[in-house]
Amino acid sequence: MNRFLLPLGAFVLLAVVLAIGIRHSPEKGTIASPLIGKAAPQFALPVLTDPKRQLSSADLKGRWYVFNVWGTWCVACRDEHEALLQIQRLAEVPVIGLDWKDEDSLALRWLSELGNPYEVVAVDHDGRTAIDWGVYGAPETFLVNPEGIVVYKYVGPLSVQEWQTRFVPLLPPRRAARS
Amino acid sequence: MADQVRTSAATSPGGPIVSTRLTRPVLLSTLVCLLWATCALAVDTTELSDPALQSRYLALTHELRCVQCQNQTIADSPVGIASDLRRQVREMLVAGKSDDDVRDYMVARYGEFILFRPRFSAHTAWLWLAPVVLLVGGALIAVRVLRKRSALVGQDNEPLEEDTPSS
Amino acid sequence: MLPELGHFALILAMLLAALQAFFGIAGPALGRDRWASTVTAAVAGQFVMTVTAVGCLIASFVSNDFSVAYVAENSNSALPLFYRVTALWGAHEGSLLLWILLLSCWTVAVTFGTARLPQRFAARVLGVLGLVSVGFLLFTLATSDPFLRLDPPAPDGRDLNPILQDPALAIHPPILYTGYVGFAVAFAFACAAMLEGRMDQNWARWTRPWTTAAWSFLSVGIALGSWWAYYELGWGGYWFWDPVENASFMPWLAGTALIHSLAVTEKRGLFKSWTLLLAIVAFSLSLLGTFLVRSGVLVSVHSFAADPSRGIFILSFLIVMIGGALGLYAWRAPLLKSQAGFELAARESFLLFNNILLVIAATTVLGGTLAPLVADALHLGALSVGTPYFNPTFMLSMLPLLALLSFGIHAKWKRGKLGERSRTLLMTFIAAVICAIVLVYGIYSHGKVMTPVAAALGIWIVLSSLIEPIDRIRRGISLSRAVLGMTVAHIGLGLFVISVTAVESFTLERDVAMGLGERTAVGNYEFRFDSLKQIEGPNYSGLEATVAVTRHGAPAAIMYPQKRQYWVQRSSTTEAAIQMQHGSNVFIALGDDLGGGKWSLRFQIRPLVNFIWLGAFIMAVGGGIAVTDRRYRLGRQPVAAPAAGVAPERAG
Numbered sequence: 001m002n003r004f005l006l007p008l009g010a011f012v013l014l015a016v017v018l019a020i021g022i023r024h025s026p027e028k029g030t031i032a033s034p035l036i037g038k039a040a041p042q043f044a045l046p047v048l049t050d051p052k053r054q055l056s057s058a059d060l061k062g063r064w065y066v067f068n069v070w071g072t073w074c075v076a077c078r079d080e081h082e083a084l085l086q087i088q089r090l091a092e093v094p095v096i097g098l099d100w101k102d103e104d105s106l107a108l109r110w111l112s113e114l115g116n117p118y119e120v121v122a123v124d125h126d127g128r129t130a131i132d133w134g135v136y137g138a139p140e141t142f143l144v145n146p147e148g149i150v151v152y153k154y155v156g157p158l159s160v161q162e163w164q165t166r167f168v169p170l171l172p173p174r175r176a177a178r179s
Numbered sequence: 180m181a182d183q184v185r186t187s188a189a190t191s192p193g194g195p196i197v198s199t200r201l202t203r204p205v206l207l208s209t210l211v212c213l214l215w216a217t218c219a220l221a222v223d224t225t226e227l228s229d230p231a232l233q234s235r236y237l238a239l240t241h242e243l244r245c246v247q248c249q250n251q252t253i254a255d256s257p258v259g260i261a262s263d264l265r266r267q268v269r270e271m272l273v274a275g276k277s278d279d280d281v282r283d284y285m286v287a288r289y290g291e292f293i294l295f296r297p298r299f300s301a302h303t304a305w306l307w308l309a310p311v312v313l314l315v316g317g318a319l320i321a322v323r324v325l326r327k328r329s330a331l332v333g334q335d336n337e338p339l340e341e342d343t344p345s346s
Numbered sequence: 347m348l349p350e351l352g353h354f355a356l357i358l359a360m361l362l363a364a365l366q367a368f369f370g371i372a373g374p375a376l377g378r379d380r381w382a383s384t385v386t387a388a389v390a391g392q393f394v395m396t397v398t399a400v401g402c403l404i405a406s407f408v409s410n411d412f413s414v415a416y417v418a419e420n421s422n423s424a425l426p427l428f429y430r431v432t433a434l435w436g437a438h439e440g441s442l443l444l445w446i447l448l449l450s451c452w453t454v455a456v457t458f459g460t461a462r463l464p465q466r467f468a469a470r471v472l473g474v475l476g477l478v479s480v481g482f483l484l485f486t487l488a489t490s491d492p493f494l495r496l497d498p499p500a501p502d503g504r505d506l507n508p509i510l511q512d513p514a515l516a517i518h519p520p521i522l523y524t525g526y527v528g529f530a531v532a533f534a535f536a537c538a539a540m541l542e543g544r545m546d547q548n549w550a551r552w553t554r555p556w557t558t559a560a561w562s563f564l565s566v567g568i569a570l571g572s573w574w575a576y577y578e579l580g581w582g583g584y585w586f587w588d589p590v591e592n593a594s595f596m597p598w599l600a601g602t603a604l605i606h607s608l609a610v611t612e613k614r615g616l617f618k619s620w621t622l623l624l625a626i627v628a629f630s631l632s633l634l635g636t637f638l639v640r641s642g643v644l645v646s647v648h649s650f651a652a653d654p655s656r657g658i659f660i661l662s663f664l665i666v667m668i669g670g671a672l673g674l675y676a677w678r679a680p681l682l683k684s685q686a687g688f689e690l691a692a693r694e695s696f697l698l699f700n701n702i703l704l705v706i707a708a709t710t711v712l713g714g715t716l717a718p719l720v721a722d723a724l725h726l727g728a729l730s731v732g733t734p735y736f737n738p739t740f741m742l743s744m745l746p747l748l749a750l751l752s753f754g755i756h757a758k759w760k761r762g763k764l765g766e767r768s769r770t771l772l773m774t775f776i777a778a779v780i781c782a783i784v785l786v787y788g789i790y791s792h793g794k795v796m797t798p799v800a801a802a803l804g805i806w807i808v809l810s811s812l813i814e815p816i817d818r819i820r821r822g823i824s825l826s827r828a829v830l831g832m833t834v835a836h837i838g839l840g841l842f843v844i845s846v847t848a849v850e851s852f853t854l855e856r857d858v859a860m861g862l863g864e865r866t867a868v869g870n871y872e873f874r875f876d877s878l879k880q881i882e883g884p885n886y887s888g889l890e891a892t893v894a895v896t897r898h899g900a901p902a903a904i905m906y907p908q909k910r911q912y913w914v915q916r917s918s919t920t921e922a923a924i925q926m927q928h929g930s931n932v933f934i935a936l937g938d939d940l941g942g943g944k945w946s947l948r949f950q951i952r953p954l955v956n957f958i959w960l961g962a963f964i965m966a967v968g969g970g971i972a973v974t975d976r977r978y979r980l981g982r983q984p985v986a987a988p989a990a991g992v993a994p995e996r997a998g
Contacts, residue, residue: 002676002680004619004675004676004679004680005676007623007626007627007672007675007676008669008672008673008675008676011630011668011669011672012669014716015661015664015665015669017716017719017720017723018637018657018661018664018719019661020719020722020723021657021719021722021723022654022657022658022661023654033290034286034287034288034289034290035288101259126263127259127260127263128263128267130260130263131260131263131264131267131288132288133288134288134289134290135260136246136247136260136289137246137247137260221937221938222857222935222937222938222946222947222948223857223946224857224858224859224937224940224946242734244730244732250586250588250732255581257938291729291730292718292729292730293730294730295730295731295732295733295734295735296730296732296734296735297729297730297731297735303729306713306714306717306729306731306735307735307739309710309713310706310710310739310742310743311742313706313709313710313743314706314742314743317702317703317705317706320702321698321699321702324698325690325695325698328616328686328687328688328694329687329688329689329690330687331685331686331687332687332688332689332760332761333687
């Protein structure tokens with residue numbers, strides 16, 4: 001075999017790797033979540049609208065829910081807010097919010113001005129719960145099934161289109177038909 | 180091509196930039212949503228009372244990747260998540276956990292990516308062994324070439340000046 | 347008006363480059379010499395058009411024409427004039443234009459430089475360069491047009507990224523790109539040789555100065571980037587094995603191997619296929635670097651905003667150019683056999699080791715940089731590769747090289763008998779070891795295991811490089827520029843090694859929370875946080891701290907670290923205060939307001955750190971000296987017929 005073909009062969013391999021890299025590149029900068037397929041992290045946090053009340057992960061068991069991490073300081077969260085309102089209207093899956101490293105008064109004002117897509121908002125002031133969920137930027141959105149297993153994680157501002165193409169197929173058919 | 184005109188990226192000095200770009204999927208937006216800090220400098224003035232813990236703390240925070248400013252360690256990164264993670268490391272060390280416990284904790288939440296030094300496992304073996312393999316390969320090539328060339332030395336009649344080792 | 351003119355000029359430039367490529371390659375292939383002679387006209391035309399396009403864009407920046415989208419995204423009316431010009435290369439589209447401009451400049455230079463070479467060969471070289479130009483121009487016009495208009499025009503611009511508003515970073519891209527792009531010349535020479543089917547020692551002599559010049563520019567460019575990172579990014583680090591840094595370092599490694607391999611080919615007609623391959627690889631790595639930085643396949647603190655469609659285009663371009671060149675290589679290289687021989691201890695041997703070790707180093711860096719990508723593609727999960735990987739693996743191949751260097755520069759060609767030299771060499775080795783031990787344990791009294799080893803090697807390289815020149819001067823033999831250049835470059839390398847060792851082993855660093863009036867001590871220095879005041883600049887405002895520095899109690903300096911907030915982009919930069927004191931750098935960076943009157947400050951004492959960049963600069967100067975050697979002068983007749991037994995190869 002002509003050993004001078006080796007460099008060309010190596011380059012072909014490299015080109016293949018790079019091509020695959022391009023295909024995956026919209027997801028670059030996003031870290032694959034090790035939580036997929038595992039139990040959603042336990043937490044017990046005060047509720048935004050009523051700090052004396054607590055929301056815990058146990059309260060959410062038994063149904064599908066969307067867990068959306070956001071903050072008023074986050075520009076992209078403002079972008080996705082409209083989409084979240086639509087998703088709340090469309091789907092029967094409740095949207096649970098996690099207000100991350102934020103000020104309660106600002107968050108309340110934000111929701112009253114822009115609309116509230118969340119069934120309930122938990123407040124994470126010191127960020128510990130966010131770490132447990134492997135959050136590293138906002139917004140991030142998780143989909144959790146009734147057994148409490150994290151089924152999917154989406155990084156970045158959600159759009160209705162992304163919801164339809166990525167989240168809805170994971171839901172059981174009866175719910176999906178309603179979207 | 181010459182007729183392309185981009186719809187205005189509305190810019191207002193000092194205000195948040197609302198651009199048609201932000202509605203494009205993920206990539207750009209992800210990088211936008213930091214706590215309005217660029218990945219500049221963080222100065223971590225944590226000083227644990229026990230010097231042994233302090234040096235372990237420094238070592239660990241220089242080993243863990245900042246998950247937002249992904250080419251920095253959490254020691255150097257100014258963003259909120261980095262200081263949250265540093266606090267986590269501190270608390271775990273003070274609570275008596277081992278270095279491996281800290282690493283496992285982080286990896287369970289963020290994946291292997293959070294470690295700057297890939298752990299030696301079946302997955303990463305090829306990465307660590309590759310340079311060694313290359314060296315061995317290089318040595319073999321060198322041996323082969325040298326054998327061949329030193330056998331040819333007597334055969335050519337080059338009137339080479341041996342005096343000046345000029346380049 | 348101007349942007350449209352610029353855009354039109356770019357289109358013309360592309361057409362002319364296409365003509366250049368066509369006439370340059372098809373002319374000699376078909377034996378049409380008249381075609382081959384029109385190539386220079388195409389080169390000139392392309393140059394004029396490119397300069398016009400760049401001029402139009404600069405004019406748009408200077409006149410604050412925010413109807414041009416690129417200007418609106420990278421400039422601002424409050425931006426100082428100097429940065430309005432350098433903003434030209436502040437983002438993707440403009441930096442591509444810079445690439446194209448520099449490629450055009452090199453092509454013009456090559457036109458003059460090859461004027462007295464065989465016409466067909468020169469035409470082929472220019473033709474290949476034309477192909478590269480076409481690729482870049484097409485890419486720019488298709489995906490990255492800097493002349494796109496905004497309708498309606500923006501009221502003001504988004505300002506240049508504040509960290510780019512810095513003199514060193516302003517000139518870093520042009521110099522770096524001059525190096526990157528310069529390897530296209532070696533690539534073109536290699537392709538021309540392959541197309542011709544002939545590659546002899548004359549070819550090597552023609553190629554060497556171009557390659558060395560490009561290598562020198564690249565060395566300076568990389569050093570500037572590293573120096574900038576040190577004082578601007580605020581961590582006091584100077585190399586992070588960041589993918590973008592690696593993208594410039596890999597061509598440098600391959601380029602270093604290339605300039606040494608060319609020496610062997612020129613002198614003895616050996617290593618031809620090595621040299622050919624290295625010439626292809628060096629430029630390929632440049633192209634690959636361009637790809638990695640713009641396609642979004644890798645995450646980096648300083649990659650350009652990425653776009654997959656651009657990635658696909660560049661990848662196609664890579665496949666055509668590199669695949670084509672490697673295909674040519676597989677076809678032609680088997681015919682380049684030589685019957686020359688050399689002994690085990692000959693200079694050729696050492697240069698063989700040099701080639702192999704540098705290629706291994708480049709491959710290691712490439713592997714580490716792409717590893718996350720590969721792991722992702724093969725679904726092995728996310729992989730993380732950083733300094734803890736690169737440092738040991740890079741040193742694995744570089745330490746043997748450093749050790750062998752001192753032998754290699756004294757080994758004679760072909761037979762390699764050191765003779766009398768071996769004694770001097772041994773003495774310098776012992777001197778180096780003693781110096782290293784004194785340095786490490788005497789002055790600093792601590793160090794890692796590698797410290798005395800690396801220090802000794804660095805010092806030995808400096809001393810052993812001096813043996814030959816001193817000997818020649820003593821004997822009254824003239825010192826050719828080539829030998830002088832080699833000496834200077836190797837000394838630069840030695841200094842580099844010494845300073846990196848010192849910095850990595852002996853840096854002292856402390857991050858402290860301080861209130862006004864408080865003191866802290868680091869090493870021999872004491873720091874007192876005196877005051878904090880508001881400052882304003884043309885497009886920023888911020889805080890400036892005053893820190894009084896004393897050494898062993900005696901006043902040494904007053905330093906002013908700053909933290910700036912740039913208005914338009916609302917981002918902040920840290921302007922560290924740096925001063926040289928007794929051979930070390932004292933580095934102070936202002937951190938954050940911790941509340942309660944306390945601020946965080948980082949103090950660093952870094953010994954010899956400036957020699958890192960000085961060493962690199964000296965290496966580049968050495969290269970520059972070597973380039974001006976007499977035997978490379980334009981139009982010089984080839985040296986006496988190639989040595990018997992090494993006839994120029996001709997393909998069937």
